[in-house]
């Protein structure tokens with residue numbers, strides 16, 4: 391191990407390294423100056439790090455580290471002291487790994503080590519990565535497959551304020567994965583129809599967008615593209631969901647913007663525009679005269695993008711009342727999603743392990759169940775984009 395370069399006060403000690411298979415497939419991460427320990431880290435990060443199962447990679451797990459927030463973010467309150475560098479705890483230590491250092495102030499047992507390396511991500515995006523970088527690596531392959539007739543799924547998950555909504559939707563000046571996807575779809579479709587003289591299957595696209603605000607007895611699902619009343623979940627499908635044909639990027643983007651205006655958000659101490667619901671957008675390819683030439687009907691591929699509300703710690707958000715009830719629902723989804731991933735991964739290693747046991751415990755999991763199970767059984771593409779902030783703690787317990 392290299393001698394430590396920073397943290398002069400800490401005695402040199404090895405960094406804990408967590409790898410998921412294969413151990414030999416990754417270059418060793420850069421060792422960091424730290425004391426060995428097992429920091430408290432949520433199971434979700436474990437799941438994410440272990441979700442890359444080569445070969446073939448069925449579920450790809452990417453990690454994007456958000457830049458530190460500028461001062462003044464979060465709910466308006468008394469000016470805070472500048473953040474200590476000690477709180478910058480998550481750094482990309484390689485193309486596929488991150489090193490998590492527990493700040494001294496948060497160490498339960500200061501004698502134990504404080505840095506752990508998590509390896510095995512499909513890619514790690516550092517805080518200075520751009521929306522285009524993320525799109526190129528994460529979304530572009532899914533869009534290509536979608537245009538080739540295969541369905542795909544991208545789920546953005548991570549703690550509150552870590553940048554999921556920013557990554558998925560972005561801003562008009564800095565568009566995120568969804569607007570970039572729409573642009574790519576229409577650009578590719580326009581190009582493929584140029585100079586074509588024979589009758590081709592006509593492909594058009596429709597878009598739906600809904601949010602899940604709560605589940606169980608007080609289940610609430612709202613269609614973000616219509617003023618209609620609440621939707622209901624029946625046998626893993628959303629009944630009455632409006633699908634709108636989109637004919638151009640401009641059409642699609644203005645539809646999404648209208649939907650986003652209706653999405654439920656609220657200020658918390660952790661994020662001044664925190665999503666209070668899980669938002670699911672689907673783009674469906676419709677082949678209108680698919681069997682004209684070949685007699686074959688092309689599959690109607692569906693590309694699904696889910697922006698989950700971020701897991702929250704009550705202590706950090708200061709949530710009370712309605713916000714706290716929302717937190718319970720949001721945290722339940724995060725926990726169940728993690729358990730579902732774990733069971734998928736265990737099943738991949740050992741086919742005798744039960745696969746479906748956790749999915750029924752969360753509506754988002756139930757909705758993605760069919761898709762995720764197919765991934766495991768048939769090795770199709772899907773991506774999980776795990777967002778993380780550089781502040782400690784990255785995940786709730």
Ligand SMILES: Nc1ncnc2c1ncn2[C@@H]1O[C@H](COP(=O)(O)OP(=O)(O)OP(=O)(O)O)[C@@H](O)[C@H]1O
Pocket residue numbers: 455456457459463548549550551552553554555556557661663664665666698699700701777
């Ligand atoms: N990569 C980034 N670059 C610049 N700003 C970012 C980045 N990621 C996030 N932010 C900013 O951080 C803040 C929180 O991000 P965002 O609302 O996307 O978090 P979130 O994970 O969706 O949170 P929640 O789960 O509470 O909805 C926003 O002001 C957003 O603009």
